[in-house]
Amino acid sequence: MKYLLFIFSILILPTIVFAQSFEFPEGQPIFDYDPVAEALGNQATQSSSIIDSNTGLPNGIEEQVSKKMSPEIPQPGQLVDLSVNIFSTNIDKAVISWYVDGSLKESGQGLKKYSVRAPQSGKTMNIRVTIDKENGGTLTETFTIAPAEVNILYEAKTYTPPLYKGASLFTNESVIRFVAEPNFIDTNGRKIDPKTLVYKWYKNDSIIANASGSGRQVFEYAGGAIQRDMKITVKVSAVRSPLTSENSVFIQEYSPQIVMYEKNPLYGILYEQAVAGSFSLDRTEVEFKAVPYYFSTKSDTDVSLAYNWFMNNQNIGVSRQKNIMTFRNTENAKGTAQVNVEIKNTDKIFQASRAGVKLDFSSSGGTDFNF
Secondary structure (H helix, E strand, O other): OHHHHHHHHHHHHHHHHHHHHOOOOOOOOHHHOOHHHHHHHHHHHHHHOOEOOOOOOEOOOOOOOEEEEEOOOOOOOOEEEEEEEOOOOOHHHOEEEEEEOOEEEEEEEOOOEEEEEOOOOOOOEEEEEEEEOOOOOEEEEEEEEOEOEEEEEEEEOOOOOOOOOOOOOOEOOOEEEEEEEEEOEOOOOOEOOHHHOEEEEEEOOEEOHHHOEEOOOEEEEEOOOOOOOEEEEEEEEOOOOOOEEEEEEEEOOEOOEEEEEEEEOOOEEEEEEEEOEEEEEOOOEEEEEEEEEOOOOOOOOOOOEEEEEEEOOEEEEOOOOOOEEEEEEOOOOOEEEEEEEEEEEOOOOOOEEEEEEEEEEOOOOOEEEEO
16 A cells, blocks of 8 residues: 555656646636647737738738720720729729829829820820829829821732722632731831831731731731631731731621623623623524632633533533623524523632523524534
8 A cells, every 4th residue: 555655646746846837827827828829829910010001912012003095006086095993902082193295184082094085196195193092102103105007908819800890809718918008107207117017917816927027018818618707907016116006807708709791792791781680682692701700710711710501401511712602593482591600610629609591582492502
């Protein structure tokens, strides 16, 4: 029994001595003390010392002003909408002032939007906006408007007959050529040489890298077998100058066409009156000429064009002049016949078209034709 008391004394006495020698914070019960909480509290105190109470940002980090200009690349005389915003403080309580070329134009609380008309080509407008925050401090942002002009001329490399007043249209597998015509005026009032400008070409908002660069004001695009409508954009900028401009054109894809004309023995090809629908054959014979439109050829007799003539859906071949066919009355009988012509581009298999006319002959049991 005396040995058990001895062992108990050895185990319990050091614990009591250790507890008496350890000092807890004054007035704090031993079971409420949390060293981890104390460490976190110290860390929070240190963190608050590195945060700017005015901006809510770490000390040394400047507030950023978000700015927007619409349109981003204005044309001369175009109305431009400007706006600013900050996210660290309430901008609606700030006093915002707008200066145009150094002159105060508008000032007021929460005036975060302003509109101005762009100057003429060759002129630069500088706009400064100051933001006086409610809790003190001023932020400044600037805009520069330096408008210029660029036009886009375009033409498809497809065939139209001589003296045709319309444009050559873009068809599948054809080539279309675009030319940018910039009008950039420098601060001295002189026009900048287009060859010194930088051009960026885009198709449906995707840049065409191999067509872009310094002096690249001409761009050619080859259509595919299946071609959809597209938007072509050019962005032009001057070197060592804020002058910049852009423009876009929308290109619709068309199909090749055939138009038939009468070849009169006295007046030649009557291009002013197309033959379509029904044609009354009130004389001995008539000649029709088939003219291809918007095929990728240089003439209507190009070797790549294959002509085929049909009567009542029967292939009657081609004449010696493959784009001209002669029809004659041979018997006394009334009737009609359907005349069609088909043209195919043997170099562009997706370029083909067909046209026709109903031939109304007054005294014929049928019609004859020449090759």
